[in-house]
Each structure stands twice: as C-alpha cells, then as structure tokens.
Amino acid sequence: MAPTEERIWQLLEEVSDPEVPVLSILDLGIVRAVRVADDAVDVTITPTYSGCPAMNVIATEIRLRLLAEGLTNLTIHNQLSPAWTTDWMSRAGREKLEAYGIAPPVDGTATGHLLNLFGEDTAVRCPVCKSEHTHLVSQFGSTACKAHYQCDDCLEPFDYFKCHS
Amino acid sequence: MSATLPETLAGIVPAAPNLLFPFVLQLADTSLILAHRLSEWCGHGPVLEQDLALANIALDLLGEARSYYQYAAELEGQGRTEDDLAYLRSAVEYRNPLLVEQPNGDFAHTVVRQFLFDNFHYHLLQALKESADAQLAAIAEKSLKEAAYHLKWSSEWVIRLGDGTAESRQRLDKAIAALWRFAGELTTPTTTETCLQRLGLVPDYAALLPAMEAHVAHVLGEATVPVPEAVFAQQGGKMGRHSEHLGYLLAELQYMQRSYPGLTW
Secondary structure, three states, rough: OOHHHHHHHHHHHHOOOOOOOEHHHHHHEEEEEEEEEOOOEEEOOOOOOOOOHHHHHHHHHHHHHHHHOOOOEEEEEEEEOOOHHHOOOOHHHHHHHHHHHHOOOOOOOOOOOOOOOOOOOOOOOOOOOOOEEEEEEEEOOOOOOOEEEEEEEOEEEEEEEEEOO | HHHHOOHHHHHEEEEEEEEHHHHHHHHHHHHHHHHHHHHHHOOOOHHHHHHHHHHHHHHHHOOOOOOHHHHHHHHHOOOOOHHHHOOOOOOOOOOOOHHHHOOOOHHHHHHHHHHHHHHHHHHHHHHHHHOOOHHHHHHHHHHHHHHHHHHHHHHHHHHHHHHHOOOHHHHHHHHHHHHHHHOHHHHHHOOOHHHHHHHHHHOOHHHHHHHHHHHHHEEEHHHOOOOOOOOOOOOOOOOOOOOOHHHHHHHOOOOOHOOOOOOOO
C-alpha cells in the first residue's frame, strides 16, 4: 500500500540528530520536502553546515527508518539552496535543547557586519542556572553548529547552538 | 552539464561546461588543501579553544570542497567521483593558488595565511552567489555563512597579534613579510577565469578589490601594522606550477588511496 506523505513525516519525526539526540531532524528543520508518488518516496534534506559529519549518518538513519516500514523505493536528495538557517528550528526543538543543556539560538544574532570585530557577545541564557550573565569563550565549539560559552554565575561551561541565518 | 547553464549561454558557448570544470576544480582544490593544512594543527593548537577553532574552519572548508568536487565530477561527466578527483591526481594537476599550500609555520603564519584567504574567499562567495550558474551560486550561498565566521576569527587574531606583545608583533610582522607576496595570485585571473568572467559565471575580481583592500586597511589599522607596499605577486599554483610543499602535503593526504586503491568506508 502506498504510504501517505503525512505518514512519512511521522516516521521522520522519529529520526534524531546523532550529535544532539533529543532533537528530531524535523526539530532541526533540515527536512525540506517529502514527495510520494505511488510507492516511490523522495525526501529532500539540507545540510546545517557544509562539513557536518552528521549529514551522512542522518541520510542513513532516514533510509533505515523508512526501510523498516517496508518502504524500499527511496530517494534522498541533498539541497543546498536556500541555505539552512536556525530560523527553521522548531519552538519545541529549542525547548528540548535548553533542557538538554545546550542554549538554543537567539534569533537575529547571526555574525554581524564584517567590520564588527570584537563586537559585543550575544547575550545567551545559561541552560543550567538560567542566568543571563554569561560570556563567549569561542565562536567555535564542539561541533560546527555550536559556540562555546561560560556562565559567570554558576561557572558552568556550556554549548550555545549559534544563530545561523 | 549544460542543464546547469543558462540556455542562452549554452547555445552561444557550447564549450562553457568544459571551461567551468577546471574552475570548479580550482575552487575545490583550494578549499581542500587549506582544510588539510588547518587539520595539521589538530592537537597542536596554542590553546584548546583555538585548536577547536582551527579544526572547525578546516571542517567547513572540507565540506565546501566536497560540494565543488561533486559538481566538478558531474561537469566532467567521465565517471570520476569526488574521491578520484581529490585523491588520485598528481601535484601538477592541482589548481590551488600557492598561498593555501604554504606550511603552517607558527600560529602567526597560520593566522596571516587564513586572513589573506578569508578576505578573498568571503568577498568571492558574496559575488559568486549571484553567478549565472545555479549550482555554483547555491554552494556559494551555503559557504558564505561559514566564511563570515572564518574572516571574523582571522581578522580578530591579526589585531590581537599586531597590537599585542612585542613577541606577538614580531611574529606577525615576519608572517606578513613571508606571505603577502602570495595574496596577488588570488585575484589575478587565469585565462579560464577571464573567459568565465565574461560569461557572467565568475565574478570580476577587480570589482572585489576595493572591499577587500578596505577590510585589510581596517584590520591592519586596528592592529597598528602598516599596510605592506604592493609586492611582486608569486603565482603559478592555479596553472599547476606549485611550490615544493604541495607534494609532501599530497603524500600525506592521498596516502590511503595510493596504498589501498579504491578503499571506501
């Protein structure tokens, strides 16, 4: 029996990001389209960062999840444009991130003007004690999508999922 | 592949996909070689945070290189894959400019090399995302967001080193003296690039220069370092004439494929 597109979206909700397992790939906003024609399923995904090693794993996990439903006629497309942005991350995803100990992206704070060197750090709330007194340690963190912050109140170092738009 | 060319161009210039292939390969080689150089720092960075920064930048460039190699393989249409192009060509077939193959040296050398590259890369991608070639434009749109972080990082480090201690300043001065002569090649078009510029597929480099020079002037000004006078531009990499360093780099980068041809994950 041909699956419905709605069913495919439900199945994709069960595929999680291998780096941040509390997030589904739908929370992340990397699934751009699902098309079903007869028994052929076509899923279009977009990378978060060009070199993100999780993308290959995600494509494999999508394949495995759909195969488990008996869907064998599968195509997974990679689409670069329009480029992924954290604006596509769901509200639920942001809440799950914070509960997991990673500060969610603060909208509208993507890398500012080119000449804004040593500009003010984005004010990011500590996911542990919720203090706003935090500082940027490095724009580059444990993975391409995260920056490294530290809380000035509870002193906890934490990851910040940086705004990318 | 002519499908990616605007129809008007494909009709007038049937050879355009053939011209695009070496150019896309040049972009791929450039990002790959610099990514490899930066990855040599992994585990050797001056502090943990900067070790991570260098590895992150390397990873972004590697991802960008893969996009270009995949597209180049498609343009060539000879059945070669991204891996064949990255791992099974000799040094004289590589098309990266000389700057990116220069050894890491000390941290200041790596920062100056990165600053010169990032300043070009950022402005190139900004223009390339308007290319008449849809795939190049898509890759540029994606990579530009990452290149902005890179340029911010290298610009801030030039300022820290230049306006830092006597030791950091002396190292920065040495790095500038050693590497500035490699910057000119980035914006000097080859014959292929000139043809593609006329077709609207590649940005006019002369048009990028004012913004690039303004950024250099701003950053060096903040670093209290005088802008170097125009120097003779050392060139050849984009035509396959490389410095002695590339062969050693490739010996390491290509080791697995050369030892175990066809090896896959």
